[in-house]
Amino acid sequence: MTTIDFEPHRSHLRDVAFRMLGSLAEADDAVQEAWLRLDRADPRDVANPRGWLTTVVSRICLDMLRTRTSRREDALDRRATEHPSTADGAERELMLADSVGLALLVVLDKLEPAERIAFVLHDLFAVPFDDIAAIVSRTPDATRQLASRARRRVQGSPPPDTDLASQRHVVELFVAALRSGDLPGLIAILDPEIVLNADVAGAVTELRGRDVVARNWTEGAAAFAKFAHMFVIALIDGTAGLVMAPKGRPTRALRFTYEDGRIARAEIIGDRARLDALDIVPLATSAPAA
Numbered sequence: 001m002t003t004i005d006f007e008p009h010r011s012h013l014r015d016v017a018f019r020m021l022g023s024l025a026e027a028d029d030a031v032q033e034a035w036l037r038l039d040r041a042d043p044r045d046v047a048n049p050r051g052w053l054t055t056v057v058s059r060i061c062l063d064m065l066r067t068r069t070s071r072r073e074d075a076l077d078r079r080a081t082e083h084p085s086t087a088d089g090a091e092r093e094l095m096l097a098d099s100v101g102l103a104l105l106v107v108l109d110k111l112e113p114a115e116r117i118a119f120v121l122h123d124l125f126a127v128p129f130d131d132i133a134a135i136v137s138r139t140p141d142a143t144r145q146l147a148s149r150a151r152r153r154v155q156g157s158p159p160p161d162t163d164l165a166s167q168r169h170v171v172e173l174f175v176a177a178l179r180s181g182d183l184p185g186l187i188a189i190l191d192p193e194i195v196l197n198a199d200v201a202g203a204v205t206e207l208r209g210r211d212v213v214a215r216n217w218t219e220g221a222a223a224f225a226k227f228a229h230m231f232v233i234a235l236i237d238g239t240a241g242l243v244m245a246p247k248g249r250p251t252r253a254l255r256f257t258y259e260d261g262r263i264a265r266a267e268i269i270g271d272r273a274r275l276d277a278l279d280i281v282p283l284a285t286s287a288p289a290a
Contacts (some may be wrong), residue, residue: 003043004038004046004049005041006035006038006039006051006053009049009050009053009250010031010035010271011084012050012054013030013031013034013053013054013057014027014028014031014121016054016057016058016061016121016125017030017031017045017057019108019120020061020062020065020116020117020120021061021065022065022105022108022109023206023255025199026064029064030057030060030064031057033060034053034055034056034057034060037056038052038053040068040254051131054121054125054127055131055134055135056116058121058135059135060133061117062117062135062136064112065113065116065117068113068206068208075187082098102139104154105265107153107154108120108154109193109195109208109265110153110193110195111150111153114136114138114146115146115147115149115150115153116150117132117135117136118132118136118143118146118147118150119146119147119150119151119154121135122147123147123151128143129147130280132147135181138214164235164240166258166261167239167240167256167258168233168240168283170240170256170258170261170262170263171233171240171242171256172233173185173188173189173242174186174189174242174263175231175233176244177189178217178218181218183214183215183218186214186217186218187192187210187214189212189261189262189263190210190213190214190262190263191210191259191260191262191263191264192209192210193208193209193210193264194208194209194210194213194262194263194264194265194266195207195208195264195266196208196213196216196217196264196265196266196268197265197266197267197268198267198268198270199267199268199269199270199271199274213266225270230244230245230246231243231244232245232282232283233282233283234280234281234282234283235279235280235281235283236253236254236255236278236279236280237255237278237279238279239255239256239258240256240283241253241254241255241256242254243280243282250275250278250280251270251275252268252269252275253267253268253269253270253275253280254266254267254269255267255269255278256270267278
């Protein structure tokens with residue numbers, strides 16, 4: 001059992017994992033697994049604890065990203081994994097997201113796993129390509145190309161839409177499509193590479209791609225229609241979304257990020273601590289009619 005102190009490196013590892021995964025719950029899982037591996041390691045093999053742990057947590061994150069990709073066709077209820085959230089965790093996630101930039105997180109979600117690892121480690125944490133190459137199982141030159149390709153995608157990505165009237169119109173179309181079960185109408189307002197995250201009662205799930213997300217939403221359209229009157233259009237952390245607050249206190253929130261007039265990222269938030277941390281300002285007294 002190693003005698004190396006893990007705690008001085010925990011914050012750094014969490015920051016690395018969060019930028020790779022975009023989820024504090026998953027980042028904490030990756031950091032915990034890195035701690036377990038360090039605990040089992042021979043101290044003689046860990047000459048540089050920070051570098052060793054960064055490599056280990058990066059490999060763990062790469063495996064997690066690849067698992068996401070291989071499961072992107074799965075239904076939400078089959079992908080849920082219990083992970084309790086706390087108020088401190090919700091605040092930490094908000095601070096991390098703000099420090100990274102929501103626009104960057106949206107773009108990073110669209111990168112292939114190896115591209116994301118190479119870009120995050122090199123461009124955000126200055127890890128040499130020789131070290132990254134061993135993590136992604138590529139040559140240093142190939143790893144350099146991965147990071148370069150990711151960098152071009154990041155730099156060429158359009159910024160999130162900030163026009164409130166446009167956002168509100170998209171939300172109205174979203175509600176109308178769900179109420180009527182209009183799959184083509186729903187697909188029309190979703191970005192082809194949309195990422196849907198759900199955090200409800202501590203269960204964190206993810207779906208990717210317009211067809212997968214639209215199909216999942218339309219399959220639940222009947223349930224949505226039953227409770228649609230409880231939803232209001234609201235500003236959620238400064239962007240238009242939907243909130244269910246039957247007794248004046250939010251129980252569900254749908255937070256969106258927009259690109260080119262479409263929904264590029266969606267979050268279904270039902271965790272109590274995260275809901276309490278949201279800045280919510282109602283924009284309408286009821287959801288729009290179909």
